[in-house]
Amino acid sequence: MIPFVKVQSIGNDFVLIEHPGEIDLGSLAVRMCVRHTSIGSDGLLVLRPVDRHRFEMRMFNPDGSEDFCGNGLRCAAVYAAEQGWVDAEREFTIEHYGRNVRCMVEGNRASTVLGKATFRAAEVPWGTEAQANDEWFDREIEATGWAGPVSLISTGSTHTVIFVTELPDDDTVAKVGAALEHHPIFPIRTSVIWVKRIVSDHLQIRIWERGVGETLGCGTGSSAAAVVEARRDGRAGPRTIRVDNPGGTVRVSFDAWDGEIGITGEAFRVYSGEFRG
Numbered sequence: 251m252i253p254f255v256k257v258q259s260i261g262n263d264f265v266l267i268e269h270p271g272e273i274d275l276g277s278l279a280v281r282m283c284v285r286h287t288s289i290g291s292d293g294l295l296v297l298r299p300v301d302r303h304r305f306e307m308r309m310f311n312p313d314g315s316e317d318f319c320g321n322g323l324r325c326a327a328v329y330a331a332e333q334g335w336v337d338a339e340r341e342f343t344i345e346h347y348g349r350n351v352r353c354m355v356e357g358n359r360a361s362t363v364l365g366k367a368t369f370r371a372a373e374v375p376w377g378t379e380a381q382a383n384d385e386w387f388d389r390e391i392e393a394t395g396w397a398g399p400v401s402l403i404s405t406g407s408t409h410t411v412i413f414v415t416e417l418p419d420d421d422t423v424a425k426v427g428a429a430l431e432h433h434p435i436f437p438i439r440t441s442v443i444w445v446k447r448i449v450s451d452h453l454q455i456r457i458w459e460r461g462v463g464e465t466l467g468c469g470t471g472s473s474a475a476a477v478v479e480a481r482r483d484g485r486a487g488p489r490t491i492r493v494d495n496p497g498g499t500v501r502v503s504f505d506a507w508d509g510e511i512g513i514t515g516e517a518f519r520v521y522s523g524e525f526r527g
Contacts, residue, residue: 251524254282256289257329259517261466261497262321264309265291265525266329269298276314281527283312288527292465295322299335300345307346311461318347318406320469324360324517331355332519349406361514364470367405367477367507374404376435388482394429396422401478405511408440408460409474413482417446417456420464427458443471445479453479454494466497473511476502 255266265282279294291312298306307326309319323344331338336355344351344362352363368374372382386402391410401411410430418426427442439460446454455475457468472493480489490503500515 251526252278253522254289254525255329255522256291256520257295257325257517258520259321259324259467259469259498260495260500260515262293262468262495263291263520264293264295264322264325265289266295266297266325267525269296269306275308276310276316279310279312280314282525283310289523289525292459292462293317293319293322295319295326297326297330299330302335302337302342303340304343304345305330305335307344309347311459313461315461316347317461318349318470320362320364320406320471320473320513321467321515321517322469323351323353323362323364324469324513324515327353327355327360327362328358328517329519347406358516358518359514360517361512362469364406364473364511364513366510367403367474369401369403371402374402374408375437376402376408376440378435378437387478391430391433391435393426393433396426396429400430401481402440403474403478405470405473405477407470408436408438409471410440410442411445411474411478412442413445413447413478415446417444417454423456423458423464427464431458431460441468441471443468443475445475447479448494450483451489452492452494456496467495467500469500469513469515472500473502473513477504477507477511480504480507 336342369385371380476491
């Protein structure tokens with residue numbers, strides 16, 4: 251049996267476990283994350299403490315693929331503080347998917363510094379013949395009967411950002427999201443973020459996550475939407491942009507669109523149990 255905790259941030263839900271030792275974590279994610287016949291979640295978080303100022307986190311999608319996860323980081327940060335792994339009154343670090351993410355926690359509110367966004371083809375990644383420094387910013391793309399301008403960006407995970415005047419309906423999210431996720435230009439697939447600009451520094455989004463499908467929240471996707479918004483309008487100086495996900499709101503901050511990204515939002519423990527499957 252594997253003890254677990256169900257956690258969520260802005261409706262993005264996860265099964266959280268402490269590292270169980272020698273086990274195929276991708277296969278475990280597939281078994282744990284399936285809805286209706288198992289625990290059900292948007293992903294599996296696997297944590298391992300290092301010292302009072304640092305711990306490790308891995309995140310696996312329901313299809314078993316590993317990824318970087320902004321909402322998972324906040325869930326992990328709040329959990330670690332609750333467990334006493336870290337000193338919640340001081341900044342601590344989560345080692346996650348090749349990045350050292352700085353964190354602060356106050357109750358259920360967590361702030362994380364994700365690092366810098368990139369549009370570079372080699373780092374997003376996109377393209378089979380693109381030069382490493384090529385960028386795809388507000389350029390047309392076609393996918394299964396749909397075409398429109400998009401921006402391709404990584405904020406730790408690959409995103410296709412589409413600005414729209416009105417957010418799409420369920421059918422469009424499912425069809426276009428799946429088509430873009432598996433578009434041949436993306437060697438490791440992409441998540442898709444539709445963005446509606448409400449007013450200056452206030453965005454509303456819908457999300458199709460690679461390896462998951464539609465989700466209620468995405469931290470890296472919220473960050474991607476905010477960075478593209480800031481680059482598009484060209485305003486100089488520090489920004490804090492409110493991003494409304496279907497499941498809740500986060501605030502994304504940076505000194506410039508190409509600077510370090512901070513994201514703040516709440517995370518909660520839902521319930522705990524033991525997995526026997």
